[in-house]
Amino acid sequence: MTNHDEAAAVRPLTLDWVSRHLEVGERIIGTEVLYGGITAEMRRLTIGERDGGTRDLVLRTFVDVEHAEDWLHREAGALTLLPGSGVPAPGLVAVDPTAAHCEHPSLLMTHLPGRTVLDDDGLEARVPLLARQLVAIHAVRPVERPREYVAWTTADTVVIPQGADATAWAAAIDVLRRPVPLYEGRFLHRDFHPGNVLFDVPPTESAGPRVTGVVDWAATSWGPVDLDVAHCSTNLALLHGPAWGLRFAEAYEEAGGVPAAAASDRLYWRVQDGLAFSEAVRLVVRAWWEAGRTELTTRTVEERLDAYVTALMDALS
Template sequence: MTDHDEAAAVLPLTLAWVNRHLEVGERIVRTEALHGGITAEMRRLTIGTRDGSTRDLVLRSFVDPFYVGHAEDWLNREAGALSLLAGSGVPAPGLVAADPTAAHCAYPSLLMTHLAGRTVLDDEGLETRVPLLARQLVAIHALRPAERPRKYVTLTTADTVVTPRGADAAAWAAAINVIRKPAPPYEGRFLHRDFQPGNVLFDVPPPRSTGVRITGVVDWAAASWGPADLDVAHCSTNLALLHGPAWGLRFAEAYEEAGGVLAAAASERLYWRVRDGLACSEEVRLVARPWREAGRAELTTRAVEGRLDAYITTLMDALG
């Protein structure tokens, strides 16, 4: 077995567990660290098959002590979501095995199939990708599982919001007051709960050709049941921080154009969009780091804070 880089090494206990879930005659021939995640270490495992060909699996392991504390819940939810999504038409990984409590592995882990494609975070081609993202999210929300996942959770409160330095104080104070109110009523939907460009894989043909398409949606650890507006708000926030506030507003329009249904009242839409934007204020540094690692070097913590301020201000002007 060869490692693509030092960080790709799989510890012996975990390696033995993976091997137990391979087909007879298969073996791991290569491991490669996948970058861009925040909570877990991701590795692509190239599996040599009996006929001399190869196939790829992905190993997700929670290593950081803080996230290990959440791993059992997250991995159980992801395993449940992947099982539910099998055969649904949503391009999600297939579940191979899960060890949420590290009963067999060095760390809590999940093994799944590898999907073709790559994340695309560049500004170029965004006008084509946004409608694709919207249609994919509508398809996810259309699922009606026999057994619902647990209700969504939001942790941000008016007291935990971190107002960026130099932000529009009046706009942020008004936004914070919005989430002091109770959550609006909603019709429940199956939520990804972290649907955003970093968790969507694309097949992007060479320049000047057509046929851009989504090949996969990954990271289902927060799958839950709740308002469609919450998923739309989360993707909108990410698009606003990656590409500018106008794209945050544009995504909600694209979602409705694709057949999605959002809250009827402007005040209710504002609640969910502001709630997600304010939640991001608490983790700007964590959000910005993988974007820079993916090539968006200009998205420093300070730059992302500036875009978040602009987005919150735009939301309050547009919907407040």
């Protein structure tokens, strides 16, 4: 077996576990690290088939991650639910949420075609595709609901960026102190953003891009669609500029999505997500650097977050 680099090596117990879930006559012939994630180690495994061909699987491993068992149970449940739903998600091969067989909690799944696209070029064409895909996710009706969403920040844990608009941030933090708006629950991805969506982008402009997959279902939850809209909006605002965060919310409605009717409720969910990023800017920047967006410094992202929060308060207050 060949590794593209030392980090790609699969640990011995995990290697044995993966091998037990291959078809007769198959073996692992190559491994490659997949970069861009924050919480889990990701590897693409090239599988040699009996007839001489190859196929790929993806191994997801949580090393010293709190709640790994819960996350893997939720991801396995989502991957079991989604076939036939019209949402292009990986197929579940095996899961070891308690590390009963592997060195660390792990999940093995099929590999999807396509790649993540985080560049500014072509964004105008991709945003409506992201919106339509999110509407399709919210249309899924599970027999068993996933657990209720968990808020990722509170008014007391927000970290105001240096030089931020103090008035806008104080007002935004006050929004989080309001009672949680009433909402009609829906199936949520809960971490839907461009880094978790795969695209096929033709080399010429004769055909547009298309979504080939949605990955990372570990945070699957039940809650308001506005949370998913808000999370993708914040990511777009930080990756490409605040205007794109506002644009995605419009695209979601244009695609048939139905957010909260009241502007104050929409503001609550979007502010909640935006302010949650204040506590994780460095982690997000590191993931984007690994994905090739090395011009996005911590300071750049903080400035965009400040501009986005201010824009939200101006647009929806």
